Amino acid sequence: MFNAILISLIHGIILGGAYGAIALGLSMIFGVTRIINFAHGTMLMMAMFGYYGLHTLFGMSPYLGMIIVVPIMYGFGYLVQNFLLRPLILRERTSVVEPVSILIITVALGIGLQNLFMMFFGADYRRMDTFVSKENWIIGDGVLVLSVARLIAFIGSLVLTFLLYLLINKTELGLRIRSVSQNRNAAGLCGVDVYKTYNISFGIGVAVVSIAAAFLSQFFFVSPIIGTVYGTKSFLVVVLGGLGSIPGALLGGLIFGIVESVGAQFITSSSASMLTFLLFIIVLMVRPKGLLGKV
């Protein structure tokens, strides 16, 4: 039994890393703009389709495809913020909290884009056969089998978290982002272009989720419905870890992954899912801003 717990713990950590990587962008966007991007899962899906297209047409590995997809997704996020969300923010700039209309716009965007992809590409589940997608690292004559793609996703999530942390805390751009997230009016008075910073932050958030998509596309199927599956989990992970907290998103993901994986060894997986929600509720009751939240 101890072996089973240890093995499932390792699997849970690796699984949680993937959750964390996907949730990072969402946390970033909220931390700065106070917008909960309900189209986050859909943007993950779009990036995955981008990698799938590059792999199918040019044989390009998603890791290499990041050179193309990530800047495009950054641009997409920048434009969404600038042309779709900014007018609403400007109109409601005197309100204390972000307007509900922005939440609804992101919901509509998510559903609209998902259906657009469904219309053009259909509902088929697509897989990429890359040099890591089917490789496993086998330890101890099959006692522990780790998917190489998932392992890379886990390591990637740690690196991504660290790089994002450095960007936010050690660069001038990060200083501007932090100033706007703390008090946009005061930041504006100090000469920071608030709305441009919003655009950049949203773009970075979408770029981050597109990096996570590169990892995910190696071991998960590509389909228009993927956004719904991972989007919902991302919200839970981000709220658990703390809205706006970069390390919190990773921590939330790890906790979710571990509880799901280890819990499933002792109770049914349906009950293990219930456990994650129960944990979620308890944490929020004790600490409403999440584990590492600063909101």
Added chain:
Amino acid sequence: MKKLFTFALIISMFLLALTPVFAQGEGENDENEVRIGFVWPLTGGSATIGQQHDDGARWAIEEINRNGGIKSLGGAKIVPIVADSQTKPDVGSTQVERLILKEGVVAISGCYNSAVTVPASEVAQRNRVPFFSMGAVANSISTRGYEYVNRINNMATYDIREMFVAIDLFESQTDERVKTASIIYEATDWGADSAKVIKEMCADKGIKILVDEPVTTGQTDLTSQVLKLKRANADVIFNAFYTPEMILFLEAAAANKLSPRLGHWTTGGGAQDPVFYASTDPEISEYIFIQEDWDVGGPERYEWVAELDAQVREQNGYPLNSFFAQGWTAAYVIYDILEMAGSTDPQDILEAAKKLDLRKGEGREILTGYGRIKFDENGQNTYSHGTIVQRVNNQAIPLSPTINADPDATPVWPIPDWDERPAVTNK
């Protein structure tokens, strides 16, 4: 100017909202057409399956209309009105209501997912519109005493019974005995019903259940569940998954070398979906036993089926399978009933349905594996059955029942360990 802009925007949005109304027509049956409703999961977790059902129904209707339509109704053409359940019970129910109240359909078929069909058929019953269930196996669909609901396909009890008949057959041919089993299944009506019947039949046979694992849909990883099953080490593993979870489960099973000695047995679902095989390596599904609703040997026995298979492969890019066959058969069954009824009155349709007696090989109606379609007093087609196939070298080999089996085939039983398996050469 601002007020004018706002007014123009409101009017534009109003007109945009109205366009579906104009696009869909009057919602009444013209003299020369009969509107039949179909509710399939065209999006959501069962989307690939639902789309194949839709394809099958449309192909059948095109053929029926090409051949003169419903002759007893003056050559009326069938107009399919298709709705998307999104693989959600509430949406499926709402769509059935819309088809009845707004589209004026005279009969409905669908919805494949048991979780959708159970409430959706209730809506049809309440509105007194004949509902011909296709695809869903939850027992309750034909045991509630709903006079307006008939089921063309098999129920969960039949599916599971076929698997145990096959197990009994293999046990009689070998010295192997199934003593322990684990069950893993999607936690909605289909999976839960299947699991319930499996547990009852295991109890009857003295088979001990080691793991009983319901899995909610929308999973991202099933490695933990596979590890639990591996630890239990049951002789057989029964599973009931739609396509996404089937992919996750069998891939995790392959990666972790989970291979129950007497096999994986699945009640169909994702394992019947051509998209599953197109998306995965054949090694992961090698040697699994599947309760197929499709007559695997059909193209070899019937020329028209072989021709249809070739046409579907060319135009749709996939071979004939359970889901296309179910859509096709559902459309033909409703057509035959309307032809017999000579009327679109619900009571006339129900009376004609009671008299329906189709036999395989006598026409083009039955593309599925059933030998006959005839509804009993509960509205259940008691002649519906599938075929137990085993995937060997990336091919489905029919093994049971005898009527559908390949006479030269024997099952690979017990299942070789992963390291002892020959390579799959048919890719």
